[in-house]
Amino acid sequence: MVGLGGASASEAAQLARLEEQAAHGGGGAWEYLCLVRRLKVRRPEPVLRLGLSLLNDSKARSKLGSEEWTLYEQVAIAAMDCQNIDVAKDCIGILKKKFPDSLRVGRLEGMLLEAKGAWAEAERAYAVLLENNPNDQLLHKRKIAMAKAQGNTTLAVDYLNKYLEIFMADHDAWRELAEIYVSLLMYKQAAFCYEELILAQPMVALYQISYADVLYTMGGMENIQTAKKYYSSALQLTGGKNTRALYGVCLCSGSINQLSKGRNKEEESSELQALAAEVLTKEYKRQAPAKLPIVTEMLKTMKLS
Amino acid sequence: MGLGFVVGIIGGFLIAHAAFSTIQYRGELKIMEEQFTGPPFNVVIELLGGLGLCLWAGLAVPTKFLSILPHSDENRVVSLPANLDFMVFNHRGKVLPSNPDLKLKI
Numbered sequence: 001m002v003g004l005g006g007a008s009a010s011e012a013a014q015l016a017r018l019e020e021q022a023a024h025g026g027g028g029a030w031e032y033l034c035l036v037r038r039l040k041v042r043r044p045e046p047v048l049r050l051g052l053s054l055l056n057d058s059k060a061r062s063k064l065g066s067e068e069w070t071l072y073e074q075v076a077i078a079a080m081d082c083q084n085i086d087v088a089k090d091c092i093g094i095l096k097k098k099f100p101d102s103l104r105v106g107r108l109e110g111m112l113l114e115a116k117g118a119w120a121e122a123e124r125a126y127a128v129l130l131e132n133n134p135n136d137q138l139l140h141k142r143k144i145a146m147a148k149a150q151g152n153t154t155l156a157v158d159y160l161n162k163y164l165e166i167f168m169a170d171h172d173a174w175r176e177l178a179e180i181y182v183s184l185l186m187y188k189q190a191a192f193c194y195e196e197l198i199l200a201q202p203m204v205a206l207y208q209i210s211y212a213d214v215l216y217t218m219g220g221m222e223n224i225q226t227a228k229k230y231y232s233s234a235l236q237l238t239g240g241k242n243t244r245a246l247y248g249v250c251l252c253s254g255s256i257n258q259l260s261k262g263r264n265k266e267e268e269s270s271e272l273q274a275l276a277a278e279v280l281t282k283e284y285k286r287q288a289p290a291k292l293p294i295v296t297e298m299l300k301t302m303k304l305s
Numbered sequence: 306m307g308l309g310f311v312v313g314i315i316g317g318f319l320i321a322h323a324a325f326s327t328i329q330y331r332g333e334l335k336i337m338e339e340q341f342t343g344p345p346f347n348v349v350i351e352l353l354g355g356l357g358l359c360l361w362a363g364l365a366v367p368t369k370f371l372s373i374l375p376h377s378d379e380n381r382v383v384s385l386p387a388n389l390d391f392m393v394f395n396h397r398g399k400v401l402p403s404n405p406d407l408k409l410k411i
Contacts, residue, residue, distance in 0.1 A: 007382070007383060007384050007386075008381055008382055008383055009378065009381060009383045012383055012384060039386065040386035040387060040389055041384075041386070041387055042387040042389060042392070044398075048407060049407065052407055052408075052409060055409060056409065056410045075409075077392075079407075080394050081392070081394060081398070082398070082401075082403055083394070083398065083399050083401075083403055084403050084404075084407060086408065087407060087408060087409050090408075090409040091409060094409075111394070114393075114394055115394040115395075117395065137390075138390060141390040141391055142390075144391060145390075145391045145392065145393050146393075148391065148393055149393035149394070149395050172386075172388050172390055172391070175385075175388060176388055176391050204382055204385070205381075205382070206382065206384075206385050237381070238381055239378065239381065241381075
């Protein structure tokens with residue numbers, strides 16, 4: 001299942017509100033759990049606490065009907081994330097009794113072995129499942145995650161590349177590959193992955209910001225100029241509100257000025273830099289006025305350098 | 306919401322009544338062997354009234370409409386999903402004390 005773009009600002013606010021409300025016993029636990037599932041955020045502790053409170057209450061459990069099993073799965077994964085292996089084992093046991101021959105439950109059992117640290121056994125379990133279901137995406141991804149967890153990043157990259165040859169449209173996998181490449185300092189390959197992501201989802205500003213970050217890190221006049229373009233594009237997509245993109249524009253302009261000191265200055269629009277600096281100071285004045293002096297100092301030094 | 310429903314039901318009823326009147330009118334015309342040029346004036350008024358009421362109810366009864374513009378403030382993506390398919394469990398959270406009270410009652 002390919003994930004869609006993540007949470008918008010209103011959805012993130014709604015999530016925070018529901019979490020607050022449910023934490024103080026004000027109900028809304030089931031809505032919170034559904035929202036977490038829909039937005040695909042990682043909140044193991046609240047999910048575990050609220051999910052268990054729903055599952056231990058037999059009245060609430062019977063009200064859920066057939067969604068009860070999805071909740072068991074969600075709580076099992078949250079328990080594994082919190083290293084609460086007993087709860088996870090119990091949930092998976094209940095699911096196994098209800099769905100004895102299910103691939104989904106088999107995957108959960110494999111994840112439980114992973115969480116316990118029993119890598120060889122997990123490997124064997126996944127191999128067995130893959131024999132019967134060779135085209136299951138999530139099984140391949142768990143193998144990659146296991147290689148990553150054991151610290152074997154080159155193997156993970158290998159597996160990921162093989163996976164992406166078959167399932168080329170999987171954005172999550174491209175993102176994962178880009179992040180692994182960045183951690184291995186292989187920036188050219190990471191840039192390639194981000195380019196694929198931008199082609200696939202051109203309206204998501206965050207991919208463009210990450211791509212511009214990688215380009216800026218690689219350095220060199222052309223890369224920094226392209227990075228500045230992508231930061232500006234990200235600013236356009238977010239309505240000028242993304243602080244990281246604003247910083248990106250300022251820093252890129254500063255670097256370009258520095259790099260082109262010896263040569264003749266091409267009259268690029270210095271309007272962009274001035275505007276970005278202005279919006280940055282305004283945002284800081286609004287949200288974190290205590291840090292404003294640091295920002296103004298930094299911008300002043302960049303304009304002079 | 307209740308008012309919207311009632312208005313919608315009234316509008317629907319008006320339209321149904323207009324349809325019934327038109328059928329009755331055509332029946333009368335058949336008896337008098339004249340051509341059917343169009344429904345009578347009051348039926349047209351009734352139709353327009355029913356249309357207006359149904360339109361109003363259709364917009365008022367559903368809850369807040371979702372925004373479809375990609376550039377509107379509500380639709381801007383602020384954070385990406387956490388890539389849960391590649392989630393690993395041997396992170397630094399392992400050393401945090403787990404709450405022993407959390408147990409599943411079978």
